[in-house]
Amino acid sequence: MDKKSPILDVQGLRKSFGGLEVLKGIDLAVHPQELVFIIGPSGSGKSTLLRCCNRLEEATSGSIWVDGVDVLSRSTDINRLRQRIGMVFQSFNLYPHMTALGNVTLALRKVLKLKRDEADRRGRAALDDVGLRDKVDAYPYQLSGGQQQRVAIARALALEPKIMLFDEPTSALDPELVGGVLNVMRAMRKSGMTMVVVSHEMRFAREAADRVIFMDQGEIVEEGRPAEIFGNAKHQRTRTFLQNVLAG
Amino acid sequence: MDLIVETFFNLDVLREMYPFLLDGLWMTLQLCIVIVPCGIVAGLCVAILFSFRFRPLSWLVIVYVDFFRSFPPLVLLIFIYYGLPFVGVDIPDFAAVVLALTLNTSSYYGEIFRAGIESIPRGQWEAARSTGLGFLQTMRYVIVPQAARNVAPDLTSNTLEVIKVTSLASVVAMPELLRLARVAQGLTYNPTPLIAAAAIYFVLLWPLVRLLSRMERRMIAGR
Numbered sequence: 526m527d528k529k530s531p532i533l534d535v536q537g538l539r540k541s542f543g544g545l546e547v548l549k550g551i552d553l554a555v556h557p558q559e560l561v562f563i564i565g566p567s568g569s570g571k572s573t574l575l576r577c578c579n580r581l582e583e584a585t586s587g588s589i590w591v592d593g594v595d596v597l598s599r600s601t602d603i604n605r606l607r608q609r610i611g612m613v614f615q616s617f618n619l620y621p622h623m624t625a626l627g628n629v630t631l632a633l634r635k636v637l638k639l640k641r642d643e644a645d646r647r648g649r650a651a652l653d654d655v656g657l658r659d660k661v662d663a664y665p666y667q668l669s670g671g672q673q674q675r676v677a678i679a680r681a682l683a684l685e686p687k688i689m690l691f692d693e694p695t696s697a698l699d700p701e702l703v704g705g706v707l708n709v710m711r712a713m714r715k716s717g718m719t720m721v722v723v724s725h726e727m728r729f730a731r732e733a734a735d736r737v738i739f740m741d742q743g744e745i746v747e748e749g750r751p752a753e754i755f756g757n758a759k760h761q762r763t764r765t766f767l768q769n770v771l772a773g
Numbered sequence: 774m775d776l777i778v779e780t781f782f783n784l785d786v787l788r789e790m791y792p793f794l795l796d797g798l799w800m801t802l803q804l805c806i807v808i809v810p811c812g813i814v815a816g817l818c819v820a821i822l823f824s825f826r827f828r829p830l831s832w833l834v835i836v837y838v839d840f841f842r843s844f845p846p847l848v849l850l851i852f853i854y855y856g857l858p859f860v861g862v863d864i865p866d867f868a869a870v871v872l873a874l875t876l877n878t879s880s881y882y883g884e885i886f887r888a889g890i891e892s893i894p895r896g897q898w899e900a901a902r903s904t905g906l907g908f909l910q911t912m913r914y915v916i917v918p919q920a921a922r923n924v925a926p927d928l929t930s931n932t933l934e935v936i937k938v939t940s941l942a943s944v945v946a947m948p949e950l951l952r953l954a955r956v957a958q959g960l961t962y963n964p965t966p967l968i969a970a971a972a973i974y975f976v977l978l979w980p981l982v983r984l985l986s987r988m989e990r991r992m993i994a995g996r
Contacts, residue, residue, distance in 0.1 A: 581899050608905040618900035622918050631914055632904035677900070684904060 530593070531556050532688050532719045533578060538587035540573055547573050549743040550587070555688065560720045562730040562751070565740035566766055571723040574740070575690045578721075579610040592687045608636060611681030611689040615696050617673040619665040625652060625676045626661045629683050637684070651683035652676070655709045671702030675709055682713070689713065691722040727770060731755055739763045783965040790957035790966050797953030798973055804870060804939040804949060809932055811875040816882025821912055823883075824890050834883070841880035847941050849873045854945040870942040878935045885927045889920030926988045933981050937974070950974070 531554040540548040547570045555561050563571045576582040578589055580596060580603055589596040594606055619628050626648050633644035652661055655675040665673055674694060681689060691710070695703045707729050714720060714733055724730070730737055731751045738748040739758070746760050758764045823834040841849075850873035857864065864872065893916050901911040921928070943952035954970035 579903055581903065604902075604905045604907050607903055610903070612899075612903040614896060614900060616894075616896050618894075618896035620897065620900070620915055620919075622922065631901075632906060635910050635914060636905040680900075680904065 531590075532592055533721065534588075534590040535574070535578070536588045538574070538577060538589060539585045540570070540577055540582060541585045546585075547743050548577070548584075551743075551745060553738070553745070555719060555721055557719055558717045559735045560714050560722065560733055562734035562737045563721065563723045563740060564725070564727070564730065564737060564766070564770075565746075568742075569740040570743040571740050572692050575612070575692050575721065575723055578690060579607050579612055581612075604636065608632070608684045609687045611678075611684065611686035613674070613677055613681055613689065613691045613694045615693040617665075617670070617677045617697070619673050619676055619680075621665050624662050624664055625657060625668070625679075628665070628676055629680045632680070633683055647683055648679075651679040654682060654712070655679045656705070669702055670698045671705045674698065674706050678706075678709055678713075688719040688721065691720065691724065693723055693725070695724060695726055725770060727755070727767075739766065741766070780963065781965060781968050783961075783963050786957075786961045786963045786965040787969060790961060791969075793953045793957045794950070794966060794969055794973065797948060797950035797970070798977075800947065800949040800953075801936075801939055801977075804867075804874075804942060804947075805936050807871050808874045808878065808939065809935055811871065812878035812882050812935060813928070815875060815879035816884075817886050817917070819879060819883030820886035820890055821909075823887055824912070825908075838880045838883050841876050842884070844877070846874060846877040846938055847944065849877060850941055850945060866945065866947055870939075870945065870947055874935065874938060874941075877938070878931065881931050881934070882928070885924050885931060886917075886920065888927075889924035890916055892923050893919050926985055926992060929981060929985045929988060933978055933985070936978060936981075940974075 533553070533555040535551055535553040538548050538551040538553075539546065547568075551570075551574055553561075553574070563574070565571050573582055577584045578591065578596065584597055587597075591606060592609055594609075595601055596603075596606060619625075620631065623631065626645065629648040629651050630641075630644040633639045633647055634641060637644075639647070649658070649661060652658060655678050657672060657675055657679065660668060660672060660676070663672075665676070668676065678694075694710070695706050698706065703726070707726065710720070710722070710729075711733060722730075722734070734751050736748060737751050737754040739746045739754060739760075739762075741762050746762050747754070747758065754763065755767065758767065819834055819838065823831050825831070850870065853864070853873045854866070854869045857869075890912075897915055897919070898911060901915045902908075906914070939949060940951040942949050943955065946952065950970050950973060954966040957966035958964055
């Protein structure tokens with residue numbers, strides 16, 4: 526694929542819940558190996574934007590293309606497309622009745638239809654990548670929040686997605702557990718994964734993001750390199766938000 | 774005292790009549806072995822159909838469940854057994870009992886599974902669907918296993934009810950435990966076979982009752 530063509534291309538995306546419009550025409554292109562950070566106050570539509578990208582929410586209008594596939598088209602096999610879009614949730618959402626390996630291999634076996642030993646091999650490799658080689662047989666309740674989130678990342682990574690979407694991956698974690706998850710994300714970035722991250726980890730954004738997007742009230746207010754946004758935001762709304770967050 | 778023993782615990786009667794009771798027990802077990810799985814499968818289907826959240830389908834499911842929950846199983850059985858032949862539908866005795874009790878109990882199992890499925894957080898659905906699992910795959914591998922575990926006490930409790938309700942089949946002359954106990958009682962002019970049938974029901978159900986108590990205690994402890 527042409528290096529310049531985006532992996533994720535969102536145009537004119539609108540989304541309403543009942544009468545409330547939470548996305549008011551979003552344009553966003555994410556290129557291969559880019560790490561795009563989305564920040565903004567709660568209720569600004571960041572999560573909804575991510576969730577529209579793999580159709581956990583149905584967009585009201587606009588277009589979304591992922592890896593050259595029209596996400597919103599009726600003829601798109603959404604289950605097939607979702608394999609290429611990894612998603613990590615704030616609340617981990619591990620399957621509590623399965624071990625870490627079971628969590629990671631379920632889709633490998635049932636979606637990719639891999640044989641059990643092949644799925645296990647890939648599952649173990651994915652858990653190894655997130656530093657949980659020794660937790661393969663642990664159940665979620667036996668793991669810390671940080672470890673659970675890393676299993677969730679491994680579950681998405683094992684499918685070898687083209688892009689990873691992170692919906693506030695560290696917001697539910699105790700502060701001392703955040704680092705482990707961010708380290709995994711750093712390693713993913715180094716290995717060339719394309720990532721869109723909704724998060725309040727501003728230090729991580731400053732250090733790792735290629736681009737920071739500030740959203741407010743369903744719109745992209747401004748975007749730019751981390752240094753521009755954090756050091757020299759053009760809009761008052763952005764500056765106010767950052768002051769409030771960084772003061773906290 | 775002798776009179777009581779002779780009347781209710783008459784070993785001679787028991788010795789003479791126990792083959793009847795064993796036959797009855799076997800028929801009761803056959804009914805349970807067929808009705809319980811049928812009811813569970815039908816109930817699960819009902820719950821899954823409901824969870825599609827497709828209005829007309831949900832509406833049909835609600836009608837089905839409400840109807841069979843408010844229809845006395847004995848009336849249903851008599852209707853199927855004695856009523857259907859009038860319109861030319863002639864089904865064997867065993868099938869009539871299975872049909873009536875499956876219709877009845879599947880509505881209860883259905884409600885239990887529905888509550889179980891709804892107790893599973895949305896995040897489980899989203900996680901599974903986001904990895905490319907389809908609706909039914911998500912149901913099968915992620916939702917139902919957790920839901921069934923959450924409602925295991927209710928499923929057990931309903932299963933107890935089903936086993937008890939099979940005694941209704943005696944009304945349509947099905948040779949199950951209660952029916953044959955009453956036949957034995959008639960033949961011997963002695964109620965001992967009824968006492969024996971009650972004891973057999975107890976032995977059959979008591980382990981389940983114990984299991985239920987243990988599960989309920991564990992659910993409370995696990996909270």
